[in-house]
Amino acid sequence: MKCLEIADVTYRYDGSTEAVLKGVSAVFEKGKVYTIIGQSGAGKSTLLSLISGLDTCKEGEVYYNGKKLRNLDRDEYRSKSIGVIFQGYNLLLNSTAVYNITLSMNISESDIKDKKAQKEIAYALLEKVGIDRETADRKILQLSGGEQQRVGIARALSHDPDVIIADEPTGNLDEATEASVLEILTRLAHEENKCVIIVTHSENVTAIADEVIGIRAGKLLIGEKV
Amino acid sequence: MYVFEHALLNLGKNKGRNILLGIMLFAVIASAVIALSIFNATDSIIENARIEFNTMIQIRPQRRQMGGNDNGASTVTLEDLHRFADSDYLSGVQIGVGGGFARGNETVFYLRSPELLYAFEAEMREKGLPDDWAVFRDESSYRRMIAPIENLQDISLTFLIVVMLFGAAIMILLSVIAIRERKYEIGVLRAMGMKKNKVVLCLWVETIVITFVCFVFGIIVGTVLSNPVAGALWTGEGQINIALNGITALQILGASLLLATITGAVSVSRITKYEPIKILMERN
Numbered sequence: 001m002k003c004l005e006i007a008d009v010t011y012r013y014d015g016s017t018e019a020v021l022k023g024v025s026a027v028f029e030k031g032k033v034y035t036i037i038g039q040s041g042a043g044k045s046t047l048l049s050l051i052s053g054l055d056t057c058k059e060g061e062v063y064y065n066g067k068k069l070r071n072l073d074r075d076e077y078r079s080k081s082i083g084v085i086f087q088g089y090n091l092l093l094n095s096t097a098v099y100n101i102t103l104s105m106n107i108s109e110s111d112i113k114d115k116k117a118q119k120e121i122a123y124a125l126l127e128k129v130g131i132d133r134e135t136a137d138r139k140i141l142q143l144s145g146g147e148q149q150r151v152g153i154a155r156a157l158s159h160d161p162d163v164i165i166a167d168e169p170t171g172n173l174d175e176a177t178e179a180s181v182l183e184i185l186t187r188l189a190h191e192e193n194k195c196v197i198i199v200t201h202s203e204n205v206t207a208i209a210d211e212v213i214g215i216r217a218g219k220l221l222i223g224e225k226v
Numbered sequence: 227m228y229v230f231e232h233a234l235l236n237l238g239k240n241k242g243r244n245i246l247l248g249i250m251l252f253a254v255i256a257s258a259v260i261a262l263s264i265f266n267a268t269d270s271i272i273e274n275a276r277i278e279f280n281t282m283i284q285i286r287p288q289r290r291q292m293g294g295n296d297n298g299a300s301t302v303t304l305e306d307l308h309r310f311a312d313s314d315y316l317s318g319v320q321i322g323v324g325g326g327f328a329r330g331n332e333t334v335f336y337l338r339s340p341e342l343l344y345a346f347e348a349e350m351r352e353k354g355l356p357d358d359w360a361v362f363r364d365e366s367s368y369r370r371m372i373a374p375i376e377n378l379q380d381i382s383l384t385f386l387i388v389v390m391l392f393g394a395a396i397m398i399l400l401s402v403i404a405i406r407e408r409k410y411e412i413g414v415l416r417a418m419g420m421k422k423n424k425v426v427l428c429l430w431v432e433t434i435v436i437t438f439v440c441f442v443f444g445i446i447v448g449t450v451l452s453n454p455v456a457g458a459l460w461t462g463e464g465q466i467n468i469a470l471n472g473i474t475a476l477q478i479l480g481a482s483l484l485l486a487t488i489t490g491a492v493s494v495s496r497i498t499k500y501e502p503i504k505i506l507m508e509r510n
Contacts, residue, residue: 054417054503079419090414090506094239106228107420155418 002066003195004028004051004163009060011046020046022218023060030162033189033196035206038215044199045087045167047215051197052084052165053077064163079108083156085166087199089148091140097151098122098136101158108159125154128184130177145172153181157188164188166198170205182208229424233431243407244436247400251440252447254393254485259448259470259478261386264456266477267468268379272372279368280340281317285310285333285350288360300356307333309353315346374461381459390481394488401433401489405496412497413505425497430490437486441479445470448478 005028011021020043028034028051036044049055050062053074062069064081078084091100101122105112112118126136129150140148149172156164164185170178186208188194198205206212214221237244285302304323311319315337322332337346347361355361405412408429415425449470456468 049503054506055501075416075419075421077419078417084417086417086506088506090417092411092414094411095235099235103228103232104418107415107418 001030002027003030003064004197005063006047006051007061007063009050009057009062011043011050011055011057011059019218021050021057024215024218024220025060026213026220026222028163028195028197030195031189031193032210033186033208034198034211034213035209036197036199036213036215037201037206042215043218044215048084048165048167048197048199051163052082054084079104080159081161082163082165083159083161085149085152085156085164085169087167087171089140089145089152091148091151091155093140096137096139097126097131097143097147097154100140100151101125101155104155104158110159122154122158125157126151129153129181146174146177149173150177150181153184157184161194163195163197166196168200168202169198170200170202178202178204229428230431233428234435236428236432237435240404240408243400243404244432247397247404247433248436248440250393250396250400251437251482251485252444254389254396255440255444255478255482256448256451257389258386258393258481259445259474260452260455261382261389262474262477263448263452263468263470264382264459265379265386266471266474267456267466268375268382271375271466272379275368275372275375277340279371280343280363281337282363283335283337283343283346283361284364285335285355285359285361288358300358302355302359306354310350310355311335313346313349315342315349375466377461378456378459378466390485394485397485397489398492401492402496405429405493409500409505409508412500413502416500416502417506422497426490426494429493429497430486433486433489433493434483437482441482444482445475445478 005026007025008023009021009025010019010023012019024047036047038044046055050057053062053069053072056070056074064072064077069077091097092103095103098119102115102118105118105121110118112121123133123136127133131147131150131154135143135147140151143151149169153166153169156166166185169185170181173181182205185196185198189196189210198209200206211222287300304321307319307321311321313335316335317338318336320334320336322334335346337343343361343363347355350361351357412425415428416422452468452470456466460466
Protein backbone atom coordinates (compact mmCIF):
# COMPACT_ATOMS: atom_id res chain seq x y z
CA MET A 1 0.00 0.00 0.00
CA LYS A 2 1.42 3.36 -1.13
CA CYS A 3 2.33 5.52 1.80
CA LEU A 4 4.88 8.06 0.61
CA GLU A 5 5.56 9.40 -2.84
CA ILE A 6 8.04 11.86 -4.22
CA ALA A 7 7.09 13.26 -7.59
CA ASP A 8 9.50 15.09 -9.87
CA VAL A 9 11.39 16.71 -7.00
CA THR A 10 14.25 19.07 -7.75
CA TYR A 11 16.18 20.59 -4.88
CA ARG A 12 18.89 23.24 -4.71
CA TYR A 13 20.52 24.58 -1.58
CA ASP A 14 20.13 28.33 -1.05
CA GLY A 15 22.68 30.23 -3.08
CA SER A 16 23.59 27.24 -5.22
CA THR A 17 22.80 26.89 -8.92
CA GLU A 18 23.59 23.17 -9.00
CA ALA A 19 20.62 20.94 -8.09
CA VAL A 20 21.29 18.19 -5.53
CA LEU A 21 18.20 16.31 -6.66
CA LYS A 22 17.11 16.58 -10.28
CA GLY A 23 13.48 15.74 -10.95
CA VAL A 24 13.45 12.56 -8.87
CA SER A 25 10.38 10.40 -8.34
CA ALA A 26 9.78 7.31 -6.17
CA VAL A 27 7.03 5.50 -4.34
CA PHE A 28 7.38 3.99 -0.86
CA GLU A 29 4.95 1.38 0.37
CA LYS A 30 3.98 0.14 3.82
CA GLY A 31 5.38 -3.24 4.86
CA LYS A 32 8.67 -2.77 3.03
CA VAL A 33 12.26 -1.88 3.89
CA TYR A 34 13.93 0.53 1.45
CA THR A 35 17.57 1.40 1.47
CA ILE A 36 18.94 4.46 -0.25
CA ILE A 37 22.55 4.19 -1.25
CA GLY A 38 24.99 6.44 -3.00
CA GLN A 39 28.25 8.28 -2.61
CA SER A 40 28.71 11.05 -0.04
CA GLY A 41 27.14 14.29 -1.26
CA ALA A 42 24.89 12.45 -3.72
CA GLY A 43 21.74 13.88 -2.03
CA LYS A 44 20.69 10.95 0.20
CA SER A 45 20.30 13.00 3.38
CA THR A 46 18.62 15.81 1.45
CA LEU A 47 16.06 13.32 0.19
CA LEU A 48 15.45 12.15 3.78
CA SER A 49 15.04 15.76 4.95
CA LEU A 50 12.37 16.31 2.33
CA ILE A 51 10.55 13.07 3.12
CA SER A 52 10.70 13.73 6.85
CA GLY A 53 9.22 17.22 6.48
CA LEU A 54 12.28 18.94 7.86
CA ASP A 55 12.75 20.75 4.58
CA THR A 56 10.49 21.60 1.66
CA CYS A 57 11.11 21.28 -2.04
CA LYS A 58 10.56 24.26 -4.31
CA GLU A 59 9.95 22.09 -7.38
CA GLY A 60 7.95 18.85 -7.34
CA GLU A 61 5.87 17.37 -4.52
CA VAL A 62 6.14 14.95 -1.63
CA TYR A 63 2.89 13.13 -0.87
CA TYR A 64 1.98 11.37 2.39
CA ASN A 65 -1.06 9.09 2.14
CA GLY A 66 -1.99 10.91 -1.07
CA LYS A 67 -1.84 14.40 0.47
CA LYS A 68 0.71 17.03 -0.41
CA LEU A 69 3.15 17.33 2.45
CA ARG A 70 3.41 21.10 1.94
CA ASN A 71 -0.33 21.35 2.77
CA LEU A 72 -0.07 19.28 5.97
CA ASP A 73 0.90 20.52 9.43
CA ARG A 74 4.54 19.49 9.22
CA ASP A 75 5.05 19.64 13.00
CA GLU A 76 2.21 17.17 13.45
CA TYR A 77 3.55 15.05 10.59
CA ARG A 78 6.98 14.88 12.22
CA SER A 79 5.63 14.20 15.69
CA LYS A 80 3.03 11.57 14.77
CA SER A 81 3.42 10.09 11.31
CA ILE A 82 7.16 9.59 11.00
CA GLY A 83 10.03 8.58 13.21
CA VAL A 84 13.45 9.86 12.22
CA ILE A 85 16.71 8.25 13.29
CA PHE A 86 19.30 10.97 12.69
CA GLN A 87 22.88 10.30 11.75
CA GLY A 88 23.96 12.84 14.39
CA TYR A 89 21.45 11.40 16.91
CA ASN A 90 19.97 14.84 17.73
CA LEU A 91 19.03 14.02 21.29
CA LEU A 92 18.57 16.38 24.25
CA LEU A 93 22.06 16.08 25.71
CA ASN A 94 21.27 17.31 29.22
CA SER A 95 18.36 14.93 29.65
CA THR A 96 18.25 11.25 30.42
CA ALA A 97 17.71 8.65 27.71
CA VAL A 98 14.33 7.77 29.16
CA TYR A 99 13.27 11.45 29.24
CA ASN A 100 14.13 11.81 25.54
CA ILE A 101 11.67 9.01 24.82
CA THR A 102 8.86 10.19 27.08
CA LEU A 103 9.19 13.74 25.75
CA SER A 104 8.79 12.43 22.21
CA MET A 105 5.66 10.57 23.36
CA ASN A 106 4.28 13.76 24.86
CA ILE A 107 5.05 15.85 21.78
CA SER A 108 3.19 13.30 19.66
CA GLU A 109 0.23 13.62 22.07
CA SER A 110 0.36 9.95 22.94
CA ASP A 111 -2.79 8.43 24.41
CA ILE A 112 -0.75 7.25 27.37
CA LYS A 113 -0.75 10.18 29.77
CA ASP A 114 0.27 8.40 32.95
CA LYS A 115 3.91 9.25 33.61
CA LYS A 116 4.70 5.89 35.16
CA ALA A 117 3.22 4.03 32.20
CA GLN A 118 5.09 6.29 29.77
CA LYS A 119 8.34 5.55 31.56
CA GLU A 120 7.72 1.82 31.49
CA ILE A 121 7.11 1.95 27.73
CA ALA A 122 10.28 4.01 27.32
CA TYR A 123 12.33 1.51 29.36
CA ALA A 124 10.90 -1.35 27.30
CA LEU A 125 11.74 0.39 24.01
CA LEU A 126 15.26 1.11 25.20
CA GLU A 127 15.67 -2.45 26.35
CA LYS A 128 14.70 -3.62 22.85
CA VAL A 129 17.67 -1.73 21.42
CA GLY A 130 20.01 -2.94 24.14
CA ILE A 131 19.86 -0.13 26.70
CA ASP A 132 19.32 -1.34 30.26
CA ARG A 133 17.47 0.62 32.94
CA GLU A 134 20.56 1.96 34.60
CA THR A 135 21.86 3.34 31.30
CA ALA A 136 18.39 4.62 30.45
CA ASP A 137 18.48 6.82 33.55
CA ARG A 138 21.80 8.40 32.59
CA LYS A 139 22.06 11.70 30.75
CA ILE A 140 22.78 11.47 27.01
CA LEU A 141 26.09 13.27 27.56
CA GLN A 142 27.22 10.32 29.67
CA LEU A 143 26.45 7.75 26.96
CA SER A 144 28.75 6.45 24.22
CA GLY A 145 28.08 7.16 20.53
CA GLY A 146 26.62 3.68 20.05
CA GLU A 147 24.34 4.06 23.07
CA GLN A 148 23.17 7.47 21.84
CA GLN A 149 22.39 5.96 18.44
CA ARG A 150 20.28 3.29 20.10
CA VAL A 151 18.42 5.92 22.12
CA GLY A 152 17.77 7.71 18.82
CA ILE A 153 16.31 4.51 17.39
CA ALA A 154 14.10 3.97 20.44
CA ARG A 155 12.90 7.57 20.25
CA ALA A 156 11.96 7.17 16.58
CA LEU A 157 9.77 4.20 17.51
CA SER A 158 8.27 5.76 20.64
CA HIS A 159 5.15 7.21 19.00
CA ASP A 160 4.44 4.22 16.77
CA PRO A 161 4.86 6.09 13.44
CA ASP A 162 3.75 4.79 10.03
CA VAL A 163 7.09 5.65 8.45
CA ILE A 164 10.53 5.15 9.94
CA ILE A 165 13.32 7.12 8.32
CA ALA A 166 16.86 6.33 9.29
CA ASP A 167 20.09 8.03 8.27
CA GLU A 168 22.98 5.58 8.79
CA PRO A 169 21.26 4.00 11.81
CA THR A 170 23.94 1.39 12.46
CA GLY A 171 27.02 3.50 11.78
CA ASN A 172 28.18 3.46 15.39
CA LEU A 173 26.98 0.04 16.45
CA ASP A 174 28.89 -3.18 16.97
CA GLU A 175 27.91 -6.16 14.82
CA ALA A 176 25.66 -7.78 17.42
CA THR A 177 23.71 -4.56 18.09
CA GLU A 178 23.59 -3.82 14.36
CA ALA A 179 22.01 -7.22 13.75
CA SER A 180 19.49 -6.67 16.52
CA VAL A 181 18.57 -3.17 15.24
CA LEU A 182 18.18 -4.48 11.69
CA GLU A 183 16.01 -7.28 13.00
CA ILE A 184 13.79 -4.70 14.75
CA LEU A 185 13.51 -2.56 11.61
CA THR A 186 12.73 -5.57 9.42
CA ARG A 187 10.09 -6.80 11.87
CA LEU A 188 8.51 -3.32 12.00
CA ALA A 189 8.15 -3.39 8.21
CA HIS A 190 7.15 -7.01 7.71
CA GLU A 191 5.09 -7.68 10.84
CA GLU A 192 3.81 -4.25 11.85
CA ASN A 193 3.32 -2.95 8.28
CA LYS A 194 5.55 0.09 8.68
CA CYS A 195 7.40 1.77 5.83
CA VAL A 196 11.11 1.77 6.68
CA ILE A 197 13.49 3.94 4.65
CA ILE A 198 17.19 3.69 5.44
CA VAL A 199 20.08 5.69 4.06
CA THR A 200 23.21 3.61 4.37
CA HIS A 201 26.66 2.73 3.16
CA SER A 202 26.53 -0.62 4.93
CA GLU A 203 26.19 -3.79 2.90
CA ASN A 204 24.64 -5.52 5.94
CA VAL A 205 21.83 -2.98 5.90
CA THR A 206 21.40 -3.15 2.13
CA ALA A 207 21.08 -6.92 2.45
CA ILE A 208 17.82 -6.63 4.44
CA ALA A 209 16.19 -4.25 1.95
CA ASP A 210 13.13 -5.20 -0.04
CA GLU A 211 14.05 -2.46 -2.47
CA VAL A 212 17.32 -0.63 -3.03
CA ILE A 213 17.31 2.90 -4.42
CA GLY A 214 20.56 4.34 -5.69
CA ILE A 215 21.30 8.03 -6.04
CA ARG A 216 23.86 9.21 -8.55
CA ALA A 217 24.36 12.75 -9.85
CA GLY A 218 21.02 13.84 -8.40
CA LYS A 219 19.04 11.05 -10.11
CA LEU A 220 17.37 8.05 -8.51
CA LEU A 221 18.23 4.61 -9.79
CA ILE A 222 15.42 2.39 -8.58
CA GLY A 223 16.43 -1.21 -7.97
CA GLU A 224 20.05 -0.57 -8.79
CA LYS A 225 23.15 -0.77 -6.68
CA VAL A 226 25.53 2.15 -7.08
CA MET B 227 1.15 20.23 30.51
CA TYR B 228 4.39 18.57 29.46
CA VAL B 229 5.60 21.98 28.26
CA PHE B 230 5.52 23.30 31.85
CA GLU B 231 7.20 20.18 33.14
CA HIS B 232 9.88 20.49 30.47
CA ALA B 233 10.39 24.18 31.33
CA LEU B 234 10.76 23.45 35.06
CA LEU B 235 13.21 20.61 34.38
CA ASN B 236 15.22 22.94 32.16
CA LEU B 237 15.58 25.41 35.02
CA GLY B 238 17.62 22.86 36.91
CA LYS B 239 19.57 21.74 33.85
CA ASN B 240 20.85 25.19 32.96
CA LYS B 241 21.80 26.34 36.45
CA GLY B 242 24.73 28.57 35.50
CA ARG B 243 22.87 30.60 32.92
CA ASN B 244 19.72 30.83 35.04
CA ILE B 245 21.64 31.96 38.13
CA LEU B 246 23.31 34.70 36.05
CA LEU B 247 19.95 35.76 34.67
CA GLY B 248 18.47 35.63 38.18
CA ILE B 249 21.22 37.81 39.67
CA MET B 250 20.72 40.45 36.97
CA LEU B 251 16.98 40.36 37.33
CA PHE B 252 17.21 40.48 41.13
CA ALA B 253 19.47 43.58 40.94
CA VAL B 254 17.07 45.27 38.53
CA ILE B 255 14.00 44.46 40.64
CA ALA B 256 15.60 45.45 43.97
CA SER B 257 16.80 48.75 42.44
CA ALA B 258 13.39 49.35 40.90
CA VAL B 259 11.72 48.68 44.29
CA ILE B 260 13.98 51.28 45.95
CA ALA B 261 13.44 53.85 43.18
CA LEU B 262 9.72 53.31 42.85
CA SER B 263 9.13 53.26 46.64
CA ILE B 264 10.94 56.58 46.98
CA PHE B 265 9.12 58.01 43.96
CA ASN B 266 5.70 56.98 45.21
CA ALA B 267 6.41 58.11 48.78
CA THR B 268 7.63 61.53 47.64
CA ASP B 269 4.74 61.80 45.23
CA SER B 270 2.36 61.21 48.10
CA ILE B 271 4.20 63.74 50.31
CA ILE B 272 4.11 66.36 47.53
CA GLU B 273 0.44 65.74 46.86
CA ASN B 274 -0.46 66.01 50.56
CA ALA B 275 1.67 69.14 50.93
CA ARG B 276 0.05 70.69 47.88
CA ILE B 277 -3.43 70.03 49.22
CA GLU B 278 -2.44 71.27 52.67
CA PHE B 279 -0.72 74.37 51.30
CA ASN B 280 -3.57 75.23 48.96
CA THR B 281 -5.90 75.33 51.93
CA MET B 282 -3.60 77.65 53.93
CA ILE B 283 -4.69 81.25 53.31
CA GLN B 284 -3.14 84.43 54.63
CA ILE B 285 -3.98 88.12 54.37
CA ARG B 286 -1.64 91.11 54.28
CA PRO B 287 -1.76 94.80 53.52
CA GLN B 288 -0.86 95.54 49.87
CA ARG B 289 2.18 97.66 49.17
CA ARG B 290 1.42 101.07 47.91
CA GLN B 291 2.23 101.68 44.27
CA MET B 292 5.28 103.63 43.13
CA GLY B 293 7.53 102.95 46.06
CA GLY B 294 4.99 103.56 48.78
CA ASN B 295 5.04 101.68 52.12
CA ASP B 296 2.57 99.74 54.25
CA ASN B 297 2.33 102.44 56.88
CA GLY B 298 -0.76 103.99 55.39
CA ALA B 299 -2.67 100.71 54.99
CA SER B 300 -5.94 100.09 56.77
CA THR B 301 -5.82 98.04 59.93
CA VAL B 302 -7.45 94.69 60.69
CA THR B 303 -8.42 94.21 64.32
CA LEU B 304 -8.63 91.06 66.42
CA GLU B 305 -12.41 91.37 66.22
CA ASP B 306 -12.19 91.47 62.42
CA LEU B 307 -10.06 88.32 62.47
CA HIS B 308 -12.55 86.50 64.70
CA ARG B 309 -15.36 87.58 62.41
CA PHE B 310 -13.49 86.30 59.35
CA ALA B 311 -12.71 83.05 61.17
CA ASP B 312 -16.39 82.43 61.80
CA SER B 313 -16.94 80.86 58.36
CA ASP B 314 -18.35 77.65 57.01
CA TYR B 315 -15.54 77.61 54.43
CA LEU B 316 -12.89 77.04 57.10
CA SER B 317 -11.72 73.95 58.90
CA GLY B 318 -9.59 76.01 61.32
CA VAL B 319 -7.72 79.22 61.95
CA GLN B 320 -4.51 80.28 63.64
CA ILE B 321 -4.85 83.91 64.67
CA GLY B 322 -1.63 85.87 64.90
CA VAL B 323 -1.39 87.95 68.04
CA GLY B 324 1.71 89.79 69.19
CA GLY B 325 2.33 92.53 71.74
CA GLY B 326 -1.33 92.59 72.66
CA PHE B 327 -2.32 93.44 69.05
CA ALA B 328 -3.88 91.37 66.40
CA ARG B 329 -1.49 90.57 63.55
CA GLY B 330 -3.55 89.96 60.48
CA ASN B 331 -0.55 89.17 58.35
CA GLU B 332 0.49 86.38 60.76
CA THR B 333 -2.94 84.79 60.78
CA VAL B 334 -3.48 81.59 58.82
CA PHE B 335 -6.93 80.46 57.69
CA TYR B 336 -7.37 76.78 56.83
CA LEU B 337 -9.92 76.23 54.05
CA ARG B 338 -11.92 73.03 53.94
CA SER B 339 -10.80 72.65 50.34
CA PRO B 340 -8.55 74.69 48.01
CA GLU B 341 -11.32 75.73 45.59
CA LEU B 342 -13.16 77.65 48.35
CA LEU B 343 -10.54 80.43 48.19
CA TYR B 344 -12.56 82.90 46.10
CA ALA B 345 -15.78 82.30 48.01
CA PHE B 346 -13.95 82.84 51.32
CA GLU B 347 -12.28 86.02 50.03
CA ALA B 348 -15.66 87.39 48.91
CA GLU B 349 -17.08 86.56 52.34
CA MET B 350 -14.20 88.35 54.11
CA ARG B 351 -14.65 91.42 51.90
CA GLU B 352 -18.32 91.46 52.83
CA LYS B 353 -17.35 91.20 56.52
CA GLY B 354 -15.08 94.22 56.16
CA LEU B 355 -11.67 93.12 54.89
CA PRO B 356 -10.31 96.36 53.45
CA ASP B 357 -9.66 96.56 49.71
CA ASP B 358 -5.99 97.37 50.33
CA TRP B 359 -5.50 93.97 52.04
CA ALA B 360 -4.65 91.04 49.77
CA VAL B 361 -5.67 87.40 50.23
CA PHE B 362 -2.87 85.07 49.15
CA ARG B 363 -1.15 81.68 49.30
CA ASP B 364 2.52 81.76 50.25
CA GLU B 365 4.07 80.24 47.11
CA SER B 366 7.67 80.86 48.14
CA SER B 367 7.27 78.97 51.44
CA TYR B 368 5.64 76.16 49.54
CA ARG B 369 8.53 75.99 47.04
CA ARG B 370 11.07 76.05 49.88
CA MET B 371 9.28 73.23 51.67
CA ILE B 372 8.74 71.09 48.60
CA ALA B 373 12.07 71.60 46.75
CA PRO B 374 14.10 68.87 48.54
CA ILE B 375 11.25 66.38 48.13
CA GLU B 376 10.98 67.15 44.42
CA ASN B 377 14.72 66.82 44.15
CA LEU B 378 14.58 63.35 45.73
CA GLN B 379 11.67 62.44 43.48
CA ASP B 380 13.57 63.53 40.37
CA ILE B 381 16.58 61.43 41.40
CA SER B 382 14.41 58.38 42.06
CA LEU B 383 12.58 58.77 38.74
CA THR B 384 15.82 59.13 36.76
CA PHE B 385 17.25 56.13 38.60
CA LEU B 386 14.12 54.10 37.90
CA ILE B 387 14.22 54.91 34.17
CA VAL B 388 17.94 54.09 33.96
CA VAL B 389 17.44 50.82 35.88
CA MET B 390 14.53 49.74 33.70
CA LEU B 391 16.30 50.60 30.44
CA PHE B 392 19.54 48.99 31.62
CA GLY B 393 17.60 45.98 32.90
CA ALA B 394 15.72 45.59 29.63
CA ALA B 395 18.96 45.84 27.63
CA ILE B 396 20.72 43.26 29.85
CA MET B 397 17.74 40.90 29.78
CA ILE B 398 17.49 41.10 26.00
CA LEU B 399 21.22 40.49 25.67
CA LEU B 400 21.10 37.50 28.04
CA SER B 401 18.07 36.18 26.22
CA VAL B 402 19.80 36.42 22.84
CA ILE B 403 22.86 34.63 24.27
CA ALA B 404 20.64 31.98 25.88
CA ILE B 405 18.79 31.35 22.62
CA ARG B 406 22.10 31.04 20.76
CA GLU B 407 23.32 28.54 23.34
CA ARG B 408 20.08 26.64 23.15
CA LYS B 409 19.78 26.71 19.39
CA TYR B 410 20.62 23.02 19.17
CA GLU B 411 18.04 22.09 21.82
CA ILE B 412 15.43 24.17 19.97
CA GLY B 413 16.40 22.44 16.72
CA VAL B 414 15.95 19.01 18.33
CA LEU B 415 12.57 19.91 19.82
CA ARG B 416 11.39 21.31 16.50
CA ALA B 417 12.68 18.26 14.62
CA MET B 418 10.70 16.09 17.05
CA GLY B 419 7.63 18.03 15.99
CA MET B 420 7.23 20.42 18.91
CA LYS B 421 5.38 23.46 17.59
CA LYS B 422 7.04 26.88 17.63
CA ASN B 423 4.49 28.31 20.05
CA LYS B 424 5.16 25.49 22.51
CA VAL B 425 8.92 26.03 22.31
CA VAL B 426 8.32 29.75 22.96
CA LEU B 427 5.93 28.97 25.83
CA CYS B 428 8.54 26.68 27.34
CA LEU B 429 11.22 29.41 27.26
CA TRP B 430 8.73 31.99 28.53
CA VAL B 431 7.69 29.81 31.48
CA GLU B 432 11.35 29.43 32.42
CA THR B 433 11.81 33.22 32.35
CA ILE B 434 8.60 33.82 34.30
CA VAL B 435 9.60 31.39 37.06
CA ILE B 436 13.01 33.05 37.38
CA THR B 437 11.33 36.47 37.32
CA PHE B 438 8.91 35.50 40.07
CA VAL B 439 11.64 34.15 42.35
CA CYS B 440 13.70 37.31 41.75
CA PHE B 441 10.60 39.43 42.35
CA VAL B 442 10.11 37.93 45.82
CA PHE B 443 13.76 38.42 46.83
CA GLY B 444 13.97 41.80 45.07
CA ILE B 445 10.90 43.08 46.95
CA ILE B 446 12.33 41.99 50.32
CA VAL B 447 15.82 43.41 49.76
CA GLY B 448 14.53 46.55 48.01
CA THR B 449 12.15 47.28 50.89
CA VAL B 450 14.91 46.87 53.47
CA LEU B 451 17.27 49.15 51.52
CA SER B 452 14.81 51.84 50.40
CA ASN B 453 14.84 53.78 53.72
CA PRO B 454 18.65 53.96 54.09
CA VAL B 455 18.97 54.97 50.42
CA ALA B 456 16.24 57.61 50.76
CA GLY B 457 17.96 58.85 53.95
CA ALA B 458 21.25 59.21 52.11
CA LEU B 459 19.63 61.18 49.29
CA TRP B 460 17.36 63.32 51.50
CA THR B 461 18.54 66.91 51.90
CA GLY B 462 15.46 68.33 53.60
CA GLU B 463 14.70 68.72 57.29
CA GLY B 464 13.61 65.84 59.49
CA GLN B 465 13.27 62.28 58.25
CA ILE B 466 11.57 60.76 55.29
CA ASN B 467 9.82 57.43 55.72
CA ILE B 468 9.60 55.09 52.76
CA ALA B 469 7.30 52.10 52.96
CA LEU B 470 6.43 49.61 50.25
CA ASN B 471 2.72 49.58 49.55
CA GLY B 472 0.58 47.20 47.54
CA ILE B 473 0.41 49.52 44.54
CA THR B 474 4.20 49.81 44.36
CA ALA B 475 4.53 46.02 44.65
CA LEU B 476 2.02 45.58 41.81
CA GLN B 477 3.85 48.17 39.70
CA ILE B 478 7.12 46.27 40.23
CA LEU B 479 5.44 42.97 39.40
CA GLY B 480 4.00 44.54 36.24
CA ALA B 481 7.40 45.94 35.26
CA SER B 482 9.06 42.56 35.93
CA LEU B 483 6.51 40.73 33.82
CA LEU B 484 6.98 43.36 31.11
CA LEU B 485 10.72 42.70 31.18
CA ALA B 486 10.10 38.96 30.98
CA THR B 487 7.68 39.49 28.11
CA ILE B 488 10.18 41.69 26.24
CA THR B 489 12.79 38.96 26.54
CA GLY B 490 10.14 36.43 25.54
CA ALA B 491 9.38 38.53 22.45
CA VAL B 492 13.08 38.48 21.58
CA SER B 493 13.04 34.68 21.92
CA VAL B 494 9.99 34.48 19.67
CA SER B 495 11.59 36.62 16.99
CA ARG B 496 14.76 34.49 17.07
CA ILE B 497 13.01 31.12 17.16
CA THR B 498 10.66 32.06 14.34
CA LYS B 499 13.69 32.52 12.12
CA TYR B 500 15.14 29.10 12.92
CA GLU B 501 14.34 26.13 10.71
CA PRO B 502 15.17 22.86 12.48
CA ILE B 503 17.00 21.40 9.51
CA LYS B 504 19.34 24.40 9.35
CA ILE B 505 20.11 24.26 13.08
CA LEU B 506 20.82 20.53 12.98
CA MET B 507 22.87 20.76 9.78
CA GLU B 508 24.98 23.56 11.29
CA ARG B 509 25.75 21.39 14.30
CA ASN B 510 26.21 18.11 12.51
